[in-house]
Amino acid sequence: MKLQQRLIRLSVGVLLLGLILHVALLLGYEQLTYRDRALQDLRGRAQILALNSAAALAFNDTRAATENLQTLRTAPAVVLGCLYAEEATLLAHYSPSGARCPKRPQPAQGAGSIRHVESVMVQDQSVGQLLLEERLPTLAERLPRYGLLLLSVIAAEAVLILVLVVALRRRVLIPVHDLAELAARVTERRDYSQRVSTHGSDEIAALGMAVNRMLCAIEEREAAIKENAHLLQALIDHAPAAITMKTMDGRYLLANQQFAEQLGVSTEAVIGLQDIDLFPTPIAQARDQADRAAAQAEGSLRVEEQLGERVWLSERFPLRNAASEIYAVSAIATDITEQRATQASLAQALANLTQLNETLEARVAQRTFELKQAMDQLVQSEKLAALGSLVAGIAHELNTPVGMVVTTSSTMSERARELKAMVEGGSISRSKLTEFLEDLGAGMSLIENNSLRAGRLINDFKQVAVDQTSMRRRQFDLGALIDDTLHALVPLFKHSGQRIESSIGPQIACDSYPGAIEQIVTNLIQNALLHGLAGRKDGLIELGAHVSHGTVQLTLRDDGKGIETQYLPHIFDPFFTTQLGAGGSGLGLYICHNLARGILGGKIEASNHPLGGATFVLTFPAVAPQRASDAS
Known part of the structure; x- marks a missing residue:
């Protein structure tokens, strides 16, 4: 059974005994004390709602503040609820009738209403104000609601009165008193881990559970704030730059570990001091002038400073509050000595x-x-x-x-x-x-x-001759030779987006002419860039090789547009090109063909890959045939 129902039944039973004899006295008493009692109830409601809204004000959470004010729907007499942040800035409001909040929260009493203003406190500091306005019902409107109270006042039997008092004390006064004491302890000790004991399922129990949920939310937010503050301080302390924050009168509000280490003191020792307390007078004056210049600048101000043997480049900028007023100057200084x-x-x-x-x-x-x-x-x-x-x-x-x-x-x-x-x-x-x-x-x-x-x-x-070219013959590893060749070409690809990948291992030993192989690979790569990958920024050129029965097969493939079928029989002819006037002379592949046959004693072939792009296969003996120039 709800608290309201129990109170009504108990009050009606007592009121019926003395209704006729004490109605006049009760009406007079009602007229004299109702306004004060209503104001006291409104004040109590404001205190609880202010405590519940502290977290929303602290985090400037308009949504949470509005949800808190919506709880006033359970009090139909409350016609206006306004929650103000610092400097009377309206954060949230509640009005079932559409009434507007005053610009500044001030208590007032009219003929048909009362208004109360309650300060919202967080850690003994006011972070805003709560204004509640309640409409006072007329005497005719109040009489039906206080019928049980009239019967209890005029009750003749002391036993019934005692029962009523005990019941009220046990079911209403004690829980409310417990809530008030809990609120006082939480406010005084800032210990949000405390909880109120709740019993039953009436409104008082619901209020207690709501208070517990509120305290739980505040406790979680307090923990999150402390954790975030700890993380922020850790980030600042481990930053490679020296970070400081000073008030407009030059006193340090914040200094990280890097700044403190340059001075040989702890970060705690810096807080509250001025530059004149930490640096020689000329340096302190120069830093103070830089701070003033940064406060007057529209954006950041870059200043180079000499502190002892180190040179620092600092970025100074003003910090503004919600009202766009400058309250501090921050500096981030980087050591540029090196x-x-x-x-x-x-x-x-x-x-x-x-x-x-x-x-x-x-x-x-x-x-x-x-x-x-x-x-x-x-x-x-x-x-x-x-x-x-x-x-x-x-x-x-x-x-x-x-x-x-x-x-x-x-x-x-x-x-x-x-x-x-x-x-x-x-x-x-x-x-x-x-x-x-x-x-x-x-x-x-x-x-x-x-x-x-x-x-x-x-x-x-x-x-040189058509079938004979003098090159130095030596023993070499094909994979290392290709890697050296590609390494020399790296600057040409570094910013183009094209890629060259080689899968040639270090197990292919050759006794041949490395200069000819280098020239062929270079020409083929340039040919792929000019023809196959022209206009692309993400092309891929792949090189691979294997040896079988003393014969080496070196493969170069690109993923470009390939070679048109009618051009394949002629690409090794001299002066054959599809890019005449655009960088192609028609001799690159012709030279590759001559080197492959005349110097290496092998051959070179071209084809189109089934997946797209052109493929060139250079086949040559691992041990090149003897040439007349080898003896000399």
């Missing part, structure tokens, strides 16, 4: 690179001159007249290493200028420097390898 120390070495490296570029241009010009002389002699020789097409092919092939040298040197110059700009801007990092040095090493290797390759082409050109 970056400044590397500027001299980077400048020297840039100078060396510039000198290398100048020397390289002279070397390229000299090699080009030598090639022209050799070409003129070859054309004029009647015995080598049939090699005219090969001359053009060799000239074309010389453009490849020379072009690589020029392109690589230009790229390294551009990278050097970018690095210099990062150094001057203070944005250089160890990873960027490491990446530059790795690129510099790779670029120098590419320049050296291709310069040597150009020299070999020129020297070979002087002794």
